[in-house]
Amino acid sequence: MAQPRILVxxxxxxxxxxxxxxxxxxxxxxxxxxxxxxxxxxPFTGDQASIGAGALKAIxxxxxxxxxxxxxxxxxxxxxxxxxxxxxxxAQTLQAAGISDPTVLGIVGPMNSGVxxxxxTGLQSATPPLPFVSESAxxxxxxxxxxxVAHRVNARDDAQGPADAKFMIDQGAKKVEVMDAKSDYxxxxxxxxxxxxxxxxxxxxxxxxxxxxxxxxxxxxxxxSFNADWVYFADEGPEAAPFVSQMKQSNLNIGQNxxxxxxxxxxxxxxxxxxxxxxxxxxxxxxxxxxxxxxGSAAAAYVTEYKAAYGADSLSSAGPFYGSAYEAAxxxxxxxxxxxVNNGKISRTDVISHLxxxxxxxxxGSVKFNSKGDVAGGGIYVYQAKGNAMVVLKQVSG
Amino acid sequence: MEIRRGExxxxxxxxxxxxxxxxxxxxGSVRPAKGSVWYDGQxxxxxxxxxxxxxxxxxxxxxxxxxxxxxVLENLMMGAFIRNDKAEIDADLDRVMDMFPRLKxxxxxxxGTMSGGEQQMLAMARALMSRPRFLxxxxxxxxxAPVLVEQQFETIQQLNQTGITIxxxxxxxxxxxxxxxxxxxxxxxxxxxxxxxxxxLENPQMQRAYLGI
Amino acid sequence: MGTFLQQxxxxxxxxSLYALVALxxxxxxxxxxxxxxxxxxxxxxxxxxxxxxxxLLVHNELAVIPAGLVVGLMVVVAMGGAGLLGVGIExxxxxxxxxxxxxxxxxxxxGVSLFLESAVQVWVSPAPVLVPSNALxxxxxxxxxxxxxxxxxxxxxxxxxxxxxxxDAFVFRTRFGSAMRATAQDREAATFMGIDVDRVILVxxxxxxxxxxxxxxxxxxxxxxxxxxxxxxxGIKAFTAAVIGGIxxxxxxxIGGLLLGVLESLAGGFISTQxxxxxxxxxxxxxxxxxxxxxxxxxxxDRA
Numbered sequence: 001m002a003q004p005r006i007l008v009x010x011x012x013x014x015x016x017x018x019x020x021x022x023x024x025x026x027x028x029x030x031x032x033x034x035x036x037x038x039x040x041x042x043p044f045t046g047d048q049a050s051i052g053a054g055a056l057k058a059i060x061x062x063x064x065x066x067x068x069x070x071x072x073x074x075x076x077x078x079x080x081x082x083x084x085x086x087x088x089x090x091a092q093t094l095q096a097a098g099i100s101d102p103t104v105l106g107i108v109g110p111m112n113s114g115v116x117x118x119x120x121t122g123l124q125s126a127t128p129p130l131p132f133v134s135e136s137a138x139x140x141x142x143x144x145x146x147x148x149v150a151h152r153v154n155a156r157d158d159a160q161g162p163a164d165a166k167f168m169i170d171q172g173a174k175k176v177e178v179m180d181a182k183s184d185y186x187x188x189x190x191x192x193x194x195x196x197x198x199x200x201x202x203x204x205x206x207x208x209x210x211x212x213x214x215x216x217x218x219x220x221x222x223x224x225s226f227n228a229d230w231v232y233f234a235d236e237g238p239e240a241a242p243f244v245s246q247m248k249q250s251n252l253n254i255g256q257n258x259x260x261x262x263x264x265x266x267x268x269x270x271x272x273x274x275x276x277x278x279x280x281x282x283x284x285x286x287x288x289x290x291x292x293x294x295x296g297s298a299a300a301a302y303v304t305e306y307k308a309a310y311g312a313d314s315l316s317s318a319g320p321f322y323g324s325a326y327e328a329a330x331x332x333x334x335x336x337x338x339x340x341v342n343n344g345k346i347s348r349t350d351v352i353s354h355l356x357x358x359x360x361x362x363x364x365g366s367v368k369f370n371s372k373g374d375v376a377g378g379g380i381y382v383y384q385a386k387g388n389a390m391v392v393l394k395q396v397s398g
Numbered sequence: 399m400e401i402r403r404g405e406x407x408x409x410x411x412x413x414x415x416x417x418x419x420x421x422x423x424x425x426g427s428v429r430p431a432k433g434s435v436w437y438d439g440q441x442x443x444x445x446x447x448x449x450x451x452x453x454x455x456x457x458x459x460x461x462x463x464x465x466x467x468x469x470v471l472e473n474l475m476m477g478a479f480i481r482n483d484k485a486e487i488d489a490d491l492d493r494v495m496d497m498f499p500r501l502k503x504x505x506x507x508x509x510g511t512m513s514g515g516e517q518q519m520l521a522m523a524r525a526l527m528s529r530p531r532f533l534x535x536x537x538x539x540x541x542x543a544p545v546l547v548e549q550q551f552e553t554i555q556q557l558n559q560t561g562i563t564i565x566x567x568x569x570x571x572x573x574x575x576x577x578x579x580x581x582x583x584x585x586x587x588x589x590x591x592x593x594x595x596x597x598x599l600e601n602p603q604m605q606r607a608y609l610g611i
Numbered sequence: 612m613g614t615f616l617q618q619x620x621x622x623x624x625x626x627s628l629y630a631l632v633a634l635x636x637x638x639x640x641x642x643x644x645x646x647x648x649x650x651x652x653x654x655x656x657x658x659x660x661x662x663x664x665x666x667l668l669v670h671n672e673l674a675v676i677p678a679g680l681v682v683g684l685m686v687v688v689a690m691g692g693a694g695l696l697g698v699g700i701e702x703x704x705x706x707x708x709x710x711x712x713x714x715x716x717x718x719x720x721x722g723v724s725l726f727l728e729s730a731v732q733v734w735v736s737p738a739p740v741l742v743p744s745n746a747l748x749x750x751x752x753x754x755x756x757x758x759x760x761x762x763x764x765x766x767x768x769x770x771x772x773x774x775x776x777x778x779d780a781f782v783f784r785t786r787f788g789s790a791m792r793a794t795a796q797d798r799e800a801a802t803f804m805g806i807d808v809d810r811v812i813l814v815x816x817x818x819x820x821x822x823x824x825x826x827x828x829x830x831x832x833x834x835x836x837x838x839x840x841x842x843x844x845x846g847i848k849a850f851t852a853a854v855i856g857g858i859x860x861x862x863x864x865x866i867g868g869l870l871l872g873v874l875e876s877l878a879g880g881f882i883s884t885q886x887x888x889x890x891x892x893x894x895x896x897x898x899x900x901x902x903x904x905x906x907x908x909x910x911x912x913d914r915a
Contacts (some may be wrong), residue, residue: 020729047735047840157880182885212844214834215628217621217764218879218887225614238739242836249752249761274741276672276835317738427802451805463800465793467909475786476793480805528805 002363018384028278034344036071037078038063038332039098041109041129041132047086047211050238052111054319055135056081057310061343062329065305070228072337072346084110089119091125095119099126105339105351106332107132108325113139114184123149128348131355133332135324136264138287139188151355153328153362153371154321155380157185160263161192163380163396168230168261177228177366178204179219181235189234208232209239216243220250223258230259237265237320241274248278264288267383268392270316284384285396288324289364289381293392298363302326306390323363331360331367399582399589401532406554406564408574410608411584417567421536425457437532452480456530459503460537460567462521463595466510470501473520477527478535487527494523495575497553515546522553535553535558535566539573544561551577571608575599584606613757613818619873620879624764627771631652631826632849633856633864633909634778635697635819641859642797642815644715648720649700651846652727653820657693657827658837659731662742665831666818678747682832685747688894699814699818706809710778724846731839739838742831764776764835769827777813777866782861791815848875851891853915857908866906 040059043052063079071077082094091110098104099122107123109132110116116137124147125132126351134142134152137161143150145389168176176197180190187208202317205226207219216239221233231247232241240262244254260282267286272279291299291306292315306322307314320368332351339350359368370376383390399418401407411417423435426447434443456477458596461464465473472608476492495502498519506514509520518538526531535554539547547570555577560563568574575581575595583591583604591604597605632654639647643655664685668675700754704723708716744750744763751762794801794811802808831837848871856867871891878890898906 004901045732045737046842050840052740053732053737079722138643197782207879209884210844210888212840214836214838214841214845215621215625217616217625218876219884221614221617221621222880222884238838238840239738242834245835249750249763250759251752270738274739274836276741276743276745309834317736319738425803427799446807447802448805448807452804457803459800459803463803465796465800467796468789468792472789472792476789476801476804476806479786479790524804594823 001214010236012163018302021263031341032344033346034072035076035078035103036285036336036346037101037104037330038336039080039082039094039107039109040329041082041084041094041107042111043086043113043115043134044081044083046083046087047238048086048112048236049320050317051136051236051319052083052086054317055109055111055325057314057318057323058306058322059329061306061309062108062326062333065335066330073341077333077389079125080257082107082109084115086112086115088115091115091119092122092162092364095130099123099130102128102345102348105336105346105348106130106355107201108329109134110331111136111321112183112185113142113188120145120147120150123147129352131332131352133328133355135288135328136321136368137185138264139184143374147373148352148356151328151331151369153288153324153331153375156374157189160285160380161189162196163262164189164193164232164261165200166200167195167283167285167382167396168197168232168259169202171230171259173202173259174229175226175228176202176204176225176230176232177207177223177226179209179218179231179233179235181239182208182231183211183236186234186236186263190232191258191291193234195230197295199371207223208373209243211238213239214242215244217250220246221249223252224250228258230261232261233266234263235265237268237271240266240268241279243273244271244278245275248275249336254278256369259283261285264320267320267390268383269388272385272388272390273316279385280387283392283393284383284385286320286381286383288321288327289379290320290383290390290392291326291363291382293324293381293390294364296363296365298365299323302363326368327362327364328398330362331355331369334358334360349369399592401563401565403563404558404561406558406566406577406578408581409565409567409573410569410574410581410598412569415575415584416587417584418536419587421457421534421565421567423536425455428537448480454529454531454533456525456528457533457534458521458525458536458542462514462517463574464509464517464520464524466508468509469507470512470520471504471505474501474527476582477524479492480528483535490527490529492578494526497526498523514541515543518542518550519545526557530562532563532565535564537567537569539568539570557592572583573603614880616756618876620758620760620764621880622873622876623869624760624872625876626852626869627768627853628826628830628868629845629849629872630775630865630868631771631822631829631843633852633868635823636782636850636854636860637858637864638819639728640853641813642791642860643705643709643716645705645716646720646850647700647705647816647819647848648717649723649727649818650697650823650847651842651844651857652724652842653693653697653700653842654823654827654830655731655839656696656822656835656841657820658742658831658841659690659735659740659827659839660692660824661689661828662740662837663833664899665747666686669746672743672746673847682747682828685828686825689822689828691824693824693827694817694821697823698824700820701813702817706812724843726786728839728843730738735839737839739836742835744832744835748832759892761833763829767829767833770825774825778818778822779865780860787814799811809902810847815904845876847879848891851895855895857902857905860905860907860909863905863907866888870906 084091180186262284267284335354655720850866856863879887
């Protein structure tokens with residue numbers, strides 16, 4: 001009884017091989033692209049290096065893993081690094097090189113909404129257009145403007161702002177100090193949250209800090225006189241530790257006489273140690289999931305791999321987007337791999353259509369972009385600083 | 399060009415003839431492209447200025463170059479910067495202030511607030527504070543009223559009598575030759591005439607070009 | 612009224628930090644008539660040196676050796692290291708350009724500034740690092756009426772004032788200080804006095820940079836953090852303070868720093884933090900319109 005079965009299997013394998021050979025029209029060699037490049041773009045140096053540096057490491061890891069698994073039909077993907085330093089002008093210069101090179105098939109990034117909005121027309125009007133998958137640009141305009149090149153794996157401001165406001169109200173917020181860090185991302189998000197709070201008649205006081213500010217005593221005095229019971233700070237991150245330390249010095253103790261809700265950059269456990277514990281009990285929402293905070297074996301394996309590659313304590317400087325950056329790179333690479341190869345070339349047009357239609361397998365599970373380029377069901381996650389970690393509380397929505 | 403101990407030697411010439419450059423080569427703020435500088439039997443071409451000052455060379459620069467926002471006293475102390483003999487410095491301070499009583503009156507005043515004549519005194523007194531044996535004076539008469547110029551040259555002679563060798567660069571050839579024992583005339587960076595003060599005063603070429611005769 | 616006084620205290624503490632750094636700008640400008648754009652980053656490096664010493668000697672919020680000794684070492688390493696860094700920058704980046712077009716050293720200075728920021732970011736940390744102040748200085752909060760300040764803030768203010776007085780004495784009461792001022796006023800005439808101008812410039816850079824290093828230590832103990840970008844904004848503010856006070860004038864830099872801190876604090880506290888800098892720079896423009904030479908500067912005609 002066993003013999004015929006084996007025969008059947010061999011026969012099927014033979015058919016499979018024949019079918020494969022037939023579709024490529026003569027040998028595996030033509031199925032192999034000559035050269036495949038993708039770009040990693042973000043603020044890898046400059047004032048926002050704290051979010052960019054970790055994301056870049058994640059992308060490098062994603063490309064390495066992808067190549068180790070065979071690349072694009074045997075061709076190794078080359079990663080070019082575009083350090084836009086959080087500047088749209090710099091981004092345009094860097095992107096120009098990729099636009100003119102047809103073997104650059106896509107970008108992981110840009111990370112900052114302001115950079116996307118300042119450079120996207122160049123990407124869209126290129127022939128063929130150069131697609132990107134951002135891991136962190138959250139401004140609604142990024143995908144609301146009808147650009148076919150625009151994709152992102154993170155959630156949007158209009159999801160985060162109302163969700164943040166609702167979370168604070170549910171926790172009993174009475175008076176909220178709303179702060180932004182004067183960037184396209186942070187101001188837009190703080191505006192969304194403040195509007196949602198005001199719609200529920202919660203009094204707010206608004207303050208801004210400039211990137212690089214290290215003394216917050218003026219604002220803290222204002223928080224005292226306003227009698228706020230919640231502080232909401234939309235920020236990419238670097239200001240949080242000194243800010244909450246100074247709150248504590250001024251007798252505003254998180255979890256006791258004040259509550260704190262931060263955003264993406266503040267979903268970072270290193271803030272707890274860097275604030276000498278002052279951050280303990282603070283909340284932060286993130287437009288992407290933290291691989292270390294979600295369940296799932298793929299995410300856990302990735303965290304292990306990241307630590308093995310960059311050191312046991314590397315997560316403390318990985319920033320908030322080391323998960324979404326890997327995820328974004330996975331989607332782009334898989335779209336490229338699915339695209340047809342003609343005479344050793346892959347067209348960006350095909351990459352764009354595969355980004356639009358395919359479902360991708362990532363460390364966070366299956367991902368599919370909707371018609372705008374947003375991730376269907378991209379969630380907002382609430383974390384809380386407990387002990388020396390940021391612990392996922394729940395997924396929320398407005 | 400040579401200057402012997404105890405002499406007053408003047409260097410004459412028109413504008414841009416290289417007089418000031420010569421002087422700066424002596425004090426060391428300009429290095430010669432060719433040639434060498436000797437002092438007291440030693441070659442000092444490669445010495446820096448502070449070493450030359452310590453060896454006894456001092457300068458009263460063109461346009462005085464006093465420190466305008468230092469007091470008179472501080473200006474004088476700068477003259478003695480390379481010295482460490484506190485008691486002697488104080489004695490020299492008294493001595494120059496006796497020599498120029500105006501400076502004593504104005505010791506706490508800022509240098510830049512004084513008149514041109516007073517600044518010239520200060521520049522000279524400042525140079526003396528380093529106890530020079532060889533004093534270079536760049537255009538001491540420039541911008542001074544005639545009566546002050548006269549005083550200035552008297553002072554130069556007095557200093558010479560105390561044993562200081564003096565090298566004076568001047569546009570005012572007549573005045574300079576009156577006190578100098580010898581002189582050199584520069585033209586476009588070259589010595590075109592040299593000799594005793596008397597012979598230069600008699601020289602017809604000199605008379606025509608610089609003495610207005 | 613209480614809030615006003617509280618913002619005044621906040622402003623004085625921040626202002627004394629500005630003043631310490633502003634002194635460096637003004638000292639170096641006074642001597643070389645050049646803007647040492649990298650000075651804010653020297654302050655940053657000082658803060659990192661202090662953070663490094665602390666990280667080595669503090670584990671689990673406990674100092675390995677007495678806390679006072681750790682703080683002393685932080686001061687020595689940060690001041691010395693920042694001082695030597697300043698001297699090195701002068702020697703490598705500015706001295707070869709001393710007789711060049713005035714724009715050349717300014718551009719080099721911007722280059723040095725970017726280099727220092729990138730170097731610390733790449734080789735040390737792109738994210739802020741901790742200065743474990745809890746283990747080093749008492750975290751006492753002082754109360755007076757309704758007003759509060761952390762002890763470390765008061766410490767910053769007092770030490771800054773003491774250092775400024777000491778610097779003032781050094782520059783105005785010592786022979787070397789006179790030589791510095793003489794060099795600033797007429798560099799060539801200073802050489803005629805036998806002053807070694809190169810040495811005066813090196814000492815000036817050392818003193819200015821060491822003060823910035825000390826500012827870095829004091830900041831670390833006050834706010835428990837250091838990051839590679841911290842010198843950028845502070846440098847601009849300190850430079851503004853120096854200009855308001857009259858660049859090149861030491862007392863002007865002190866007053867300018869304190870004034871700017873208070874101004875910023877009051878503008879942020881009572882008008883808007885969103886337009887805080889707008890008001891600060893409005894103040895700068897107003898001062899410069901009325902007194903182009905700054906509050907304590909020499910009238911420009913005097914420089915001739």
